[in-house]
Amino acid sequence: MSISVKHLTKYYGNQAAVDNISFEAKNGEILGFLGPNGAGKSTTMKIITGFIPATEGDVEVCGMNIKTDSIKTQEKIGYLPENNPLYLEMYVKEYLSFIGKIYKVKNIKERVAEVIELVGLQKEQHKVIGALSKGYRQRVGLAQAIIHDPDVLILDEPTSGLDPNQLEEIRGLIKKIGQQKTVMLSTHIMQEVEAICDRVIIIKNGKLVANERASELQNNKSLQVIYVEFEGEVSRNQLAKIKYVRKVEAVDTNSFILETTLEIDARKMIAEYAKKENLLILTLRKEEKTLEEVFKSLTT
Numbered sequence: 348m349s350i351s352v353k354h355l356t357k358y359y360g361n362q363a364a365v366d367n368i369s370f371e372a373k374n375g376e377i378l379g380f381l382g383p384n385g386a387g388k389s390t391t392m393k394i395i396t397g398f399i400p401a402t403e404g405d406v407e408v409c410g411m412n413i414k415t416d417s418i419k420t421q422e423k424i425g426y427l428p429e430n431n432p433l434y435l436e437m438y439v440k441e442y443l444s445f446i447g448k449i450y451k452v453k454n455i456k457e458r459v460a461e462v463i464e465l466v467g468l469q470k471e472q473h474k475v476i477g478a479l480s481k482g483y484r485q486r487v488g489l490a491q492a493i494i495h496d497p498d499v500l501i502l503d504e505p506t507s508g509l510d511p512n513q514l515e516e517i518r519g520l521i522k523k524i525g526q527q528k529t530v531m532l533s534t535h536i537m538q539e540v541e542a543i544c545d546r547v548i549i550i551k552n553g554k555l556v557a558n559e560r561a562s563e564l565q566n567n568k569s570l571q572v573i574y575v576e577f578e579g580e581v582s583r584n585q586l587a588k589i590k591y592v593r594k595v596e597a598v599d600t601n602s603f604i605l606e607t608t609l610e611i612d613a614r615k616m617i618a619e620y621a622k623k624e625n626l627l628i629l630t631l632r633k634e635e636k637t638l639e640e641v642f643k644s645l646t647t
């Protein structure tokens with residue numbers, strides 16, 4: 348396993364920002380780490396990268412414990428922190444050489460040239476970082492994260508604040524880099540997960556609520572979206588009171604889209620309800636769910 352997190356907990360004062368979470372990332376996997384703001388994503392990533400200590404639990408990176416083998420694990424990890432802090436007054440090439448020296452990278456000139464090419468910074472390499480657009484700054488952030496050729500990349504919201512074109516470019520770059528490395532990236536954008544991730548982990552209030560392949564998440568049974576059409580008028584409020592129904596959207600006075608939180612087929616439950624209330628059903632079918640809907644249902 349490239350990353351193994353076991354029973355990780357982090358308290359800030361009395362608040363459990365991360366609450367007993369466990370998960371793993373396999374070699375070569377791109378792992379999406381999702382959750383609403385304040386869910387504990389950055390805290391988890393800072394612990395994995397050794398920036399802050401855990402309160403409880405264990406983290407291994409490439410089979411080594413981050414506490415007892417901290418120097419060796421640092422060599423294995425590349426980290427792009429949230430908001431990508433860079434020295435804005437430094438030049439791109441100068442900055443990457445500086446970071447490379449910190450990691451004691453050999454053949455530093457060649458390696459800097461290599462990563463500049465890999466992330467597509469050739470034209471910008473002689474510019475001062477402060478003069479670059481947000482998209483190019485992200486490229487510099489990715490370049491500094493991979494300068495020492497780590498096996499594992501931890502990217503904290505690498506695409507936040509980018510315009511749609513930059514977003515696509517950076518996602519493409521992460522996918523390219525991810526072919527040879529294990530990548531864990533945090534985001535609160537579900538489409539990002541669909542676009543680049545193999546596996547998804549979702550946390551809410553510091554607790555793990557999902558750990559699945561992106562495709563499996565869509566089939567998650569705990570959320571079903573059902574279209575129901577009755578013969579006559581039915582009140583929306585009446586349907587909202589049915590057990591396991593978490594949301595009712597009226598299409599018209601007779602038809603509704605219901606979201607349910609039930610492990611068994613929710614159509615059966617609705618049919619039984621209609622029978623009991625003497626309502627005649629004309630249409631009853633399961634609708635396709637979007638990943639966005641699944642994410643919302645798991646985190647709200």
Ligand code: ADP
Pocket residue numbers: 359364382383384385386387388389390391
């Ligand atoms: P996310 O990255 O998912 O937005 P964070 O890990 O940044 O979440 O934060 C999780 C929770 O921990 C939040 O409630 C946040 O306010 C709190 N928190 C984060 N860092 C600190 C800190 N240094 N001191 C106190 N509380 C913190």
